[in-house]
Amino acid sequence: MFDIKKGAQDKPAESAPRDAQRPDTSPRPEASRSAGLRDAAVIGPSIHIDGDVRGEEDLLIEGEVNGTVQLKNNSLTIGPNGKVRADVSANSVYVDGYMEGDLFGSERVHIRKSAQVHGNVTSPRVSLEDGAKFKGSIEMDPQAAQSTQRNNASKPVTPSAPKPPAAVGPKPETPTAIKTGAVS
Amino acid sequence: MATRAQSVTERGGKAAASASGALNAPLFQSLIERLRGAGRCVVLDLGAARPETIRLLCEFRCRLDIVDLTDGLDQLNSEQTPRGLRDRAESLLPSRRRESTDVVLCWDMLNYLNRPALSMLMECVAARGRRGTLAHALVVYSARKMPVRPSTFYPIDEQHLASLAPAQSERDAPRYTPEDFALCMPRYTVERARLLRNGMQEFLFRL
Numbered sequence: 546m547f548d549i550k551k552g553a554q555d556k557p558a559e560s561a562p563r564d565a566q567r568p569d570t571s572p573r574p575e576a577s578r579s580a581g582l583r584d585a586a587v588i589g590p591s592i593h594i595d596g597d598v599r600g601e602e603d604l605l606i607e608g609e610v611n612g613t614v615q616l617k618n619n620s621l622t623i624g625p626n627g628k629v630r631a632d633v634s635a636n637s638v639y640v641d642g643y644m645e646g647d648l649f650g651s652e653r654v655h656i657r658k659s660a661q662v663h664g665n666v667t668s669p670r671v672s673l674e675d676g677a678k679f680k681g682s683i684e685m686d687p688q689a690a691q692s693t694q695r696n697n698a699s700k701p702v703t704p705s706a707p708k709p710p711a712a713v714g715p716k717p718e719t720p721t722a723i724k725t726g727a728v729s
Numbered sequence: 730m731a732t733r734a735q736s737v738t739e740r741g742g743k744a745a746a747s748a749s750g751a752l753n754a755p756l757f758q759s760l761i762e763r764l765r766g767a768g769r770c771v772v773l774d775l776g777a778a779r780p781e782t783i784r785l786l787c788e789f790r791c792r793l794d795i796v797d798l799t800d801g802l803d804q805l806n807s808e809q810t811p812r813g814l815r816d817r818a819e820s821l822l823p824s825r826r827r828e829s830t831d832v833v834l835c836w837d838m839l840n841y842l843n844r845p846a847l848s849m850l851m852e853c854v855a856a857r858g859r860r861g862t863l864a865h866a867l868v869v870y871s872a873r874k875m876p877v878r879p880s881t882f883y884p885i886d887e888q889h890l891a892s893l894a895p896a897q898s899e900r901d902a903p904r905y906t907p908e909d910f911a912l913c914m915p916r917y918t919v920e921r922a923r924l925l926r927n928g929m930q931e932f933l934f935r936l
Contacts, residue, residue: 671783679778680797682823686769686790 590626598631606642617651625659638668640677649693667693751889756921756933758888760832760865764789770831773823773854775838779883782834794823794830798838799879805846814845818853830857833864836882836890840869840903847905848913855916855936862936864917871928874899910934 585603588594592608599615606614606627613632614621620637623629627642638650640660648654650668658676667684669691684693764770769790774782777797786793798805801821808814833854839847854864867882867890869875877900880892903909907919910932917934925931 671787673778673780673783675780677778679795682792682794683783684792685783685787686792688790689792
């Protein structure tokens with residue numbers, strides 16, 4: 546009578562047209578989710594996090610994050626609905642949505658056409674699509690980028706001090722896929 | 730991991746194809762040649778971020794500061810007091826750093842500033858520069874009219890620029906002369922100037 550599994554499978558399909566417009570370089574967390582092998586955590590559209598986000602897996606932000614985001618060896622995607630006001634450090638960073646803060650990508654930073662970025666970008670590979678809004682600085686000196694990488698790497702990875710619970714909008718109906726190392 | 734800075738233009742070819750024609754810009758070429766012989770440099774672009782600009786500059790050891798002044802032009806031009814004008818100009822420009830600006834790209838933007846705004850903005854830019862800083866500008870010279878909003882210029886290669894001309898109505902062009910610039914930008918000297926085939930004057934200013 547009620548096929549819950551079927552409903553759950555239908556949900557990711559709603560975002561299919563949006564994903565179809567993405568360049569091939571993007572990670573595709575939705576695809577792996579539908580296969581039951583999720584390889585990217587998701588901060589959903591209704592989630593609002595104030596604090597530090599760290600982790601050891603790829604992350605897609607469709608909600609709002611204020612603070613810092615550190616994914617040393619993984620990729621971060623700020624989705625079309627994502628709003629990030631944070632200093633971000635990741636292996637690869639893909640921006641579709643709104644980003645305000647300093648952005649470091651140890652491998653690459655890709656700013657897509659729908660993105661609005663205010664901040665400073667440091668990465669050995671920076672790409673910007675036609676139509677993207679960008680205001681800030683882009684560090685294209687490989688020596689400076691490596692220096693920033695060394696500084697980031699030398700930062701101690703200690704759990705952040707306890708903070709008040711994250712401000713959350715409407716309660717998520719399903720368990721939200723946040724499996725980063727620390728979400729506070 | 731890549732050891733050399735690289736940038737990728739996803740749609741550079743498409744933009745170039747739709748451009749309103751390549752513009753031979755010899756002073757821009759000379760600027761790029763100077764960059765090639767220099768070490769690390771800081772480039773301040775008063776215009777909007779363009780993939781083509783990033784692609785060209787990624788060949789150099791540089792930091793690119795992008796101001797995207799277009800949205801702030803009206804506010805800048807409407808300021809009434811020198812104090813308000815300075816505060817507005819400072820808020821639009823990147824914060825001052827220890828590292829001074831080496832090159833300023835003013836493609837079409839100066840045409841859309843009234844004299845007080847032009848004077849204050851370039852004064853604030855000069856405060857971020859050093860002796861020898863170069864500013865490359867494209868200024869409407871022959872034409873009496875220009876589009877209401879600035880066109881977006883971008884490099885096709887090391888000696889050609891192109892523009893994405895906005896389809897819109899026109900307004901009077903200020904047609905700033907070297908004498909006007911000498912009055913409004915006393916800290917800058919005109920190193921060279923060339924008339925381009927689109928009727929714009931290409932200026933290379935030196936601080």
